[in-house]
Amino acid sequence: MDRAVVVAITEGLHARPAALFVKAAAAQPAPVRIAKQGGDPVEAASILSVMTLGVTAGDEVVLSTDADGDDASASIDALASFLEQTEVA
Template identity: 55%
Template sequence: MTERNVKIESRVGLHARPAALFVQTAAKAGMDVTVAKRGGDPVNAKSILAVLGLDARHGEEVVLTADGEGAGELLDSLEELLSMPEPEGA
């Protein structure tokens, strides 16, 4: 299992457009992917309702995990999305 700690840079946090892009990217992966607030329970990163339910805000750190071939590359992509001040097209 691969794990990554990432700080959310979007001003709106992991909500609305950033959450949709995050879930779309995770959903393309053929492996289990989770996201959790630091110290919290992980949720399915492929579920928009679960991701929005985290209420992850600007400046907070989340823990991403993926298990499978290509997990590192997937986490790179997800980290890049969360590290952008504003997602493209927002």
């Protein structure tokens, strides 16, 4: 299962937003990967991997998982919603 998402977070996935994203990814029932459009996917629950992507506001990323069913959908939905926020707490 894959989903393309445009990152709306003002700071992109840097420092605090990246840490919160990784925490949210680690809490999901299915493992999720993230990639910049056309790039290689990395584990969404790895802070170092996520930071090396250099994702900024307006970038399109692809969230993916090899899982099936409700867990896969719930995991992708939760992380897509996170990325579509303009501000994170």
